[in-house]
Amino acid sequence: MKNAVYILLFTLLSFCSFGQNLEKIRVVNKLEEIKPGNYFSLFLEVNKNFHNSFPENVGGLKLPEGWSILSEKKFIRETGVRYMYTISTAKNTPSQKYNLEFGLFVRDQIIGFKSIDVEVSENYNIEVVNLKKTNHVLEGDTLITPFLIQNLGNTAERLKLTTTLGTIDFDDIIVEANGSQTVKVTQIIPFTNQSSWQISSDITVFSDSKKPVYNVVSIPVYSDRENKIDNHLRLPITVGVNHLNYSFGNEKATAFRFDVAGRGFLDWDNKHFIDFVANGPNNISVPNLGSYDEYTLSYTYKGNSNVILGDFSNRVSNLLEFGRAGRGIKLEHQTGNSNISLFFQKARFALNQDYAFGASYETLVGNRTKIKLNQITKKLSDKNGDFISNLVSTSGYFKWKKLDLDAEVSIGLAKGKLDMAIYSQAYYRVGKLRIQNRTIRAGKNYHGFYNNSNFFFNSVNYQVTSKIFLGLNSSFSSLNRSFDITSFSVSPLSKVHSALLTYKLNSKHLGVLTFTNQEREDRLEPASFHYKENFTNFSYTYNSPRLEISAQGRFGKSANLLVSDTQEKMKSYASTLQPNITVTPWFVIGGYLEYQHTSKFSADNTNQNLFYYGGNVDLNYKDFIRLNFMYRNNYAPDEFYEKRNFTNASLTFNFKEHSLSLVGARSISPGLSVDIQNTSFFSIKYTVKLNPRLAKNKNIGHLGGKLVGKSEGIPQKGIMVKLGAYQTLTDSLGNFHFNNIFPDKYIFTIPPTFELAGIKSEKKTPLEVDIVADSTVFLEIPLVKTGAVTGELDFRITDKYQYTKEDQSKPVVLAKLTNGEETYVTSVNKNDKYSFKEIKPGDWKLTVYIPGNQKDYEILNNVSSVKIESSKVEMVNFTLVTIDRRIQNTGQQFHLSSSNK
Numbered sequence: 014m015k016n017a018v019y020i021l022l023f024t025l026l027s028f029c030s031f032g033q034n035l036e037k038i039r040v041v042n043k044l045e046e047i048k049p050g051n052y053f054s055l056f057l058e059v060n061k062n063f064h065n066s067f068p069e070n071v072g073g074l075k076l077p078e079g080w081s082i083l084s085e086k087k088f089i090r091e092t093g094v095r096y097m098y099t100i101s102t103a104k105n106t107p108s109q110k111y112n113l114e115f116g117l118f119v120r121d122q123i124i125g126f127k128s129i130d131v132e133v134s135e136n137y138n139i140e141v142v143n144l145k146k147t148n149h150v151l152e153g154d155t156l157i158t159p160f161l162i163q164n165l166g167n168t169a170e171r172l173k174l175t176t177t178l179g180t181i182d183f184d185d186i187i188v189e190a191n192g193s194q195t196v197k198v199t200q201i202i203p204f205t206n207q208s209s210w211q212i213s214s215d216i217t218v219f220s221d222s223k224k225p226v227y228n229v230v231s232i233p234v235y236s237d238r239e240n241k242i243d244n245h246l247r248l249p250i251t252v253g254v255n256h257l258n259y260s261f262g263n264e265k266a267t268a269f270r271f272d273v274a275g276r277g278f279l280d281w282d283n284k285h286f287i288d289f290v291a292n293g294p295n296n297i298s299v300p301n302l303g304s305y306d307e308y309t310l311s312y313t314y315k316g317n318s319n320v321i322l323g324d325f326s327n328r329v330s331n332l333l334e335f336g337r338a339g340r341g342i343k344l345e346h347q348t349g350n351s352n353i354s355l356f357f358q359k360a361r362f363a364l365n366q367d368y369a370f371g372a373s374y375e376t377l378v379g380n381r382t383k384i385k386l387n388q389i390t391k392k393l394s395d396k397n398g399d400f401i402s403n404l405v406s407t408s409g410y411f412k413w414k415k416l417d418l419d420a421e422v423s424i425g426l427a428k429g430k431l432d433m434a435i436y437s438q439a440y441y442r443v444g445k446l447r448i449q450n451r452t453i454r455a456g457k458n459y460h461g462f463y464n465n466s467n468f469f470f471n472s473v474n475y476q477v478t479s480k481i482f483l484g485l486n487s488s489f490s491s492l493n494r495s496f497d498i499t500s501f502s503v504s505p506l507s508k509v510h511s512a513l514l515t516y517k518l519n520s521k522h523l524g525v526l527t528f529t530n531q532e533r534e535d536r537l538e539p540a541s542f543h544y545k546e547n548f549t550n551f552s553y554t555y556n557s558p559r560l561e562i563s564a565q566g567r568f569g570k571s572a573n574l575l576v577s578d579t580q581e582k583m584k585s586y587a588s589t590l591q592p593n594i595t596v597t598p599w600f601v602i603g604g605y606l607e608y609q610h611t612s613k614f615s616a617d618n619t620n621q622n623l624f625y626y627g628g629n630v631d632l633n634y635k636d637f638i639r640l641n642f643m644y645r646n647n648y649a650p651d652e653f654y655e656k657r658n659f660t661n662a663s664l665t666f667n668f669k670e671h672s673l674s675l676v677g678a679r680s681i682s683p684g685l686s687v688d689i690q691n692t693s694f695f696s697i698k699y700t701v702k703l704n705p706r707l708a709k710n711k712n713i714g715h716l717g718g719k720l721v722g723k724s725e726g727i728p729q730k731g732i733m734v735k736l737g738a739y740q741t742l743t744d745s746l747g748n749f750h751f752n753n754i755f756p757d758k759y760i761f762t763i764p765p766t767f768e769l770a771g772i773k774s775e776k777k778t779p780l781e782v783d784i785v786a787d788s789t790v791f792l793e794i795p796l797v798k799t800g801a802v803t804g805e806l807d808f809r810i811t812d813k814y815q816y817t818k819e820d821q822s823k824p825v826v827l828a829k830l831t832n833g834e835e836t837y838v839t840s841v842n843k844n845d846k847y848s849f850k851e852i853k854p855g856d857w858k859l860t861v862y863i864p865g866n867q868k869d870y871e872i873l874n875n876v877s878s879v880k881i882e883s884s885k886v887e888m889v890n891f892t893l894v895t896i897d898r899r900i901q902n903t904g905q906q907f908h909l910s911s912s913n914k
Contacts, residue, residue, distance in 0.1 A: 037063035038115065038127040041095065046134040049167040050104035050869070052083060054097065057115055057127065061093040067119050072096045075114040079103030104869050105167050105191040108135035138165040139172070139188075139218055141228040142827070142864040144195065144840060149233045149779055150202050150212070158198045158214035160228060161825060161840075163864065164188040173219040176200075181216065193825050202234055210234050235737075235760045235779055244713060244753060245706040248287070250275035253700035255292075257304065260693045268296030268304070272700070279707060286313040290324075304694075305361070305499075317347040327358050329373060330408050331436045332423040332455070333389045335462045337369070338362050338497050350377035362497040367392040367399070381412040393427075393460055402427040402460035408436075416441050425459045432456035434463060445476040453492065466492045482515035502655035505542075506534040523554040533651055534574075541650040544613035546571035546585065561593040571611055576618040583620060585611035601631040605645065614650045623649065639665040656682045660693075670702045714754050714784035718792035720747035720763075723775065724883060727796050728768050735762045736782065756786040763794070771884070773799050773853045777834050798883035802830060802859060803848040806841050806872075807892045824870050826893065829860045830879075854881050861891045871896050 041056035057072070064070065074082065074096075083099040096115075110132045117125035144159040156179070164170050169189045174181050179200025188194050198214050215229035253272035259265065276288040293306030309323040321343040328336050341358035357370040371389030378384055384407070391402045406423035420437040434455035441448040449472040455463035467489065474484040492504040511529040518524070527550045534543040548569025555562040566589075570582035587610065593603040605627040612620045627645035632638065643661045658680045665674040679693040716736055720729055720743055729747035733740055736751045737759040743749045761780045763769070775795040782790060808823060826841040830849050841847045841861070859877045863870055873892045881887065 038117070038125050040127070040129055044129070044131050046132050047102055049102055049106040049108075049133055049136050052099055052101040053131075054099050055113070055129070057096045057098075057129075058090075058092065059094045059096070059117065059125070061091070063125065064094045067117070067124050070094075070117045070119050070124060073116050073118060074098055075116075076100065077106075077111045077113075079106065102133060106133050107167055107190065108133050133167070135168055136166040137168070137170070137220070137223055139163070139170065139220065139226045140165055140864060141216060141218055141226050143228060143230050144827070144838065146230055146836065146838060147232050149235055151235055152202050152204045154202050156200050156202055156212070156214060156232065158230065158232075159195055160198065160216050161193055161195050161864065162186070162188060162218060163193040163825065164190055166190060170220050175217045175219070177215050178213065233779070235762070244710045244755070246278075246281060246708045246710065247704040248275055248277045248279070248707055250703045250705065251700050252703060253698050255696055255698040257296075257694060257696040259304065262691055266296075270294070270296065272698070281708070281710065281712075284315050286316075287311070288313075319343075319345040321345075324361070325358075327356060327369075329371060329389055330385065330387045330406055330421055330423075331453075332406055332408075332421050332434045332463060333371070333387055333404050333461045334369065335494075336497075337366070338499060339369075341368075351375065360497075362499050363495060364498065365394050366495070367394070371404075383410040385409060387423075389461075391460070400428050400460075404461050406434075415443050423459070423461060425461055427458060427460045430458040432458035434459045434461060434466075447474040447476075448472070449474075455493075462495055464493050464495070466494070468492050480517050482513075482517075484513045484515070486511045486513070500656075503536055505536055505651065505654050506532075508532045521555060521557055523556075525552045526550075527552070529569075532574075535651070535654070537654070540575060541653065542614055543574040544571050545574060545582070546613065547582075548585070559595050563589075563591040565589050571613040573613045573615060573618045576616070583612040583618065585609070585613065585620070587611070599632060599634050603629045603631075605629075609649065625649065637667055639663070639667070653681070656680055672700045672702075674698045674700070710755065712756065712786035714756050714786055715789040716751040716754060716759075716761075716782065716784060716792065717789055718749050718794060719743075720749070721793060721795050722747070723795050723797050727772055727798065732768065733764055733766065735764060736760070754784045756784050758783050761792065769796075771799055771851060772796055773851060775853060797854055799851040799853055800881040800883055801848065801850045801852060801886045802857070802879055802881065802889060803886055804828075804846070804889040804891065806845040806847070806861070807890060808845060809892060809894045823893070824863050826861060826863055826872070829862070830857055831860075832857045852881050854883050856880055859889055869896055870894070 037060040039058055039060075041058050042054065044053070044055070047053050055074075059070065059072075072087065074085075076082070080103060081101050083101050084097075085099075086097040088095045088097065100113075110130055113129040113131060115127040115129065116123050140163045142161040142163070144161050147156065147158070150156050162172065162174075167190050169187060169192075171185070171187050174184050174186065174196060176198045179198055182197050182199070183194075186194055186196070196216070198216055200212075200214065202212060210233075211231050212234050213229050213231050215227065218226040251272075251274050255270040255272060257268045257270065259268070270292060272292040274290045274292075277286070279285040279287055288309075288311040290307055290309045293308070295304075295306040307324045309321065309325060311319065311321045311325075313319045324338070324340050325343060326336050326338050327334055327341075327343065337358065337360055339358040339360040339362075341356060343354065343356040343358070345352065345354040352373075352375045354373045356372075357368070359368045360366040369389055369391040371387065373385060373387045375383060375385040387404075387406045387408065389404050391404070393400055393402055402425055404423055404425040406421050408421035409419075411418040411420075417440040418437065419439075421435070423434045423436075425432055425434070432455075434453075436453050438451045439449065449470075451468070451470040453463060453466060453468040455461065455466040457465045459465075468491070470486075470488040472484065472486045474482055476482050486509070488507070488509045490504060490507045494502075494504065496502055509529065509531040511527055511531075513525055513527045515526075516524045528547075529550065530547040532545045535541050546569055548567050548571075550565055550567040552563070552565035554564075567585075567587040569585060571585045572582040588608050590606045591603065593601065595601050605625070607623075607625040609623040609625075610620055611623070612618050614623070615621050625645070625647055627643070629644075630640060630642040632640040641661075641663045643658065645657075645659050647659075648657050658678055660677070660679040662678070663674065663676045665672060675695075675697050677693070677695040679691075681691055718734070720732055720734070722729055729743060730745045732743045732747070734743065734749050736754070739751055739754070741749050741751065759782050761782050762778055763774055773796070775797050780792070782792070784790060806826060823845075828839050828841060828847045828849075830837045830852065832855055837849055837852075839847055839849065847861075857879045859879045861872055861875045863872065871894055873894060875891060877889050877891075879887050879889060
């Protein structure tokens with residue numbers, strides 16, 4: 014390469030008489046986008062006539078900083094002289110256009126010049142490496158898992174980080190090209206009822222629309238809780254006493270009730286399972302407030318045969334019986350993929366139903382289709398007297414690649430008339446299109462769960478982009494459902510047509526714009542609303558860990574059809590705000606504000622200003638205190654087609670085996686007489702948890718063992734050893750015992766203590782032990798003194814590079830030590846050193862490596878066999894070198910090789 018004088022001459026030539034010679038030099042090959050850290054070939058040809066005029070010409074090429082010429086050749090051809098260059102780009106070369114300058118010289122005088130543009134492509138290469146694999150953790154511990162995030166690309170990246178469990182110390186970072194950053198995922202290990210299980214620690218790295226990078230590690234979790242050994246089979250039972258105060262309008266009532274419930278297995282083999290509830294007596298008969306007695310006994314054999322006696326909620330199918338509360342008997346049995354059930358039930362809270370009996374048979378066909386046959390006979394009544402309704406149906410669930418279908422067809426015979434009903438719910442998806450339909454149709458002479466009912470809902474949604482959704486919805490509802498009076502609800506007549514546009518900015522922000530035309534009519538007498546309206550509504554939702562906000566604004570026109578069928582529409586508008594604030598993870602408060610300016614509820618079709626407000630509080634402190642409170646001042650008239658609470662509060666104190674709860678509420682149930690429509694109640698309940706013994710387990714196991722020191726100076730007396738939740742100390746000879754242990758799999762560990770510093774079990778621990786009934790397991794645990802491995806990484810620069818170690822950035826280097834059973838990983842520190850301490854003696858393999866595909870570096874002889882000896886430190890050093898790439902010319906082919914100087 015020429016000196017700086019020629020570089021100046023190159024620039025001047027662009028504006029001088031040598032410009033006429035630019036056509037004499039041309040680029041022969043087509044230059045595609047160049048990958049950073051790669052190499053490419055450049056062919057230039059000097060015109061024959063121009064060459065003959067200056068036969069002693071010499072070519073020179075000026076490159077961007079950090080680029081280098083791997084090889085250069087000059088060929089004499091018939092058409093002129095051809096120059097060939099193999100050029101290497103720097104690994105971290107940014108993505109942009111670069112200018113290469115070629116010049117011809119004769120006796121240090123420039124005679125020709127050519128400017129060549131090349132473009133370097135973007136290289137997105139993010140790698141995530143787990144820096145430390147924890148062998149095991151205990152329940153209640155804080156698990157910290159470090160991850161190394163490397164940007165091996167050529168562009169600085171702004172990265173968003175998420176984790177499934179726990180928290181991450183950074184959720185938004187910028188990593189420069191060829192840079193790295195270490196982040197930590199922290200999580201508190203929860204307590205479970207298991208002696209051992211697995212937990213995962215993961216991290217996902219996002220960068221705009223590029224493919225996310227995911228890394229996960231799984232860590233064993235063991236329990237070390239000190240639970241008292243219980244050799245008895247017990248049945249958990251709760252017994253409660255409840256005092257209630259009710260107010261029905263101006264009347265008041267008081268009652269005392271008991272509550273007993275229990276569920277559990279009756280044998281050690283878990284074949285017989287019982288579940289029972291008994292609460293009463295029925296001092297106050299107000300079912301819609303939940304004040305009624307209940308007595309239920311359920312028995313299950315081997316998980317597939319079940320008998321229910323007493324009170325139960327019976328659900329046969331969507332059309333026949335959706336959920337009837339009553340007293341009777343139900344038998345169920347499952348064989349393979351088939352299930353059969355028989356029942357008889359006398360309804361308790363259905364005003365027009367006396368009893369019902371029937372049967373069902375369900376089977377699974379293949380993996381995607383369920384078919385069910387149903388039959389039921391009901392004794393019903395209406396204003397003309399009692400009658401029998403016989404119903405049969407076929408229902409099924411079908412799942413294909415793009416279609417989910419839940420459907421039922423039913424035929425009913427009542428009063429000598431035959432009628433039918435259908436139910437279907439379909440969901441079809443293809444590409445970005447989603448189509449949904451739900452249909453319910455029951456005839457006037459069909460007397461199942463529905464009678465003289467019609468319901469149609471159709472929805473079409475299309476995902477335009479990842480953030481934008483378009484939708485069309487249409488529905489018609491005229492349903493007559495035979496609910497129990499415990500869940501009072503009367504569906505209004507409604508017709509709704511709407512179009513919506515949804516924009517999801519990100520996981521926190523969601524906006525929905527809706528255009529709606531609807532008609533709603535109250536079916537209670539006297540009717541409190543009947544209106545038509547069309548409006549535009551915009552709703553916005555903000556969701557973050559500490560704050561949730563839902564807000565909407567509506568503007569349109571409405572016509573009050575209670576006043577006149579031909580009434581002109583009046584302008585109306587409304588707004589709603591619902592904030593929810595998480596003050597602490599165990600304390601949440603929220604509010605509700607709504608304002609309506611409308612005429613659709615007025616008696617004279619004039620606009621009214623309606624205000625509705627409320628709030629809620631949720632508190633759950635360490636499961637000791639639980640508080641839930643809700644208040645609403647009122648509801649809009651078209652919301653009173655079901656029971657509504659104005660105030661609802663509950664406060665519970667848990668004292669392990671005892672609890673005390675206070676509950677109060679005020680509500681309105683539409684349709685009841687005015688004198689009892691407004692009701693309120695307050696109750697205080699005390700509950701105690703019992704675990705009575707059913708049997709004593711004689712088939713228990715035992716564990717015995719001994720700690721053996723394999724060298725002098727290893728203590729044996731007073732060493733703590735643990736078996737799951739149990740722990741004990743060794744005697745003077747190293748012996749230990751665990752007696753009266755339930756047969757199960759347990760984890761045996763030797764917790765690290767000051768006495769065991771530099772000493773480890775020769776066997777890999779934690780050790781899984783299988784305690785067998787009526788037998789003793791014996792363990793012999795050898796203890797050995799540990800050794801260590803340490804070393805240094807020598808960083809060398811090849812002669813081709815014209816800079817020092819201080820100028821050259823070093824890559825991240827990891828060291829891994831393994832013996833096939835145990836593996837340890839650490840990183841080489843900033844002083845180029847690493848170490849592994851307290852390693853048990855034996856043959857180990859030590860590997861030093863660079864994570865990621867880093868072609869500019871190489872570790873010489875990076876794998877080494879190490880023999881660890883007690884109380885000794887092994888030194889193992891490695892050498893890190895930069896790679897000098899060269900092109901070897903072998904005829905017409907060029908091969909890339911690397912050499913290390």
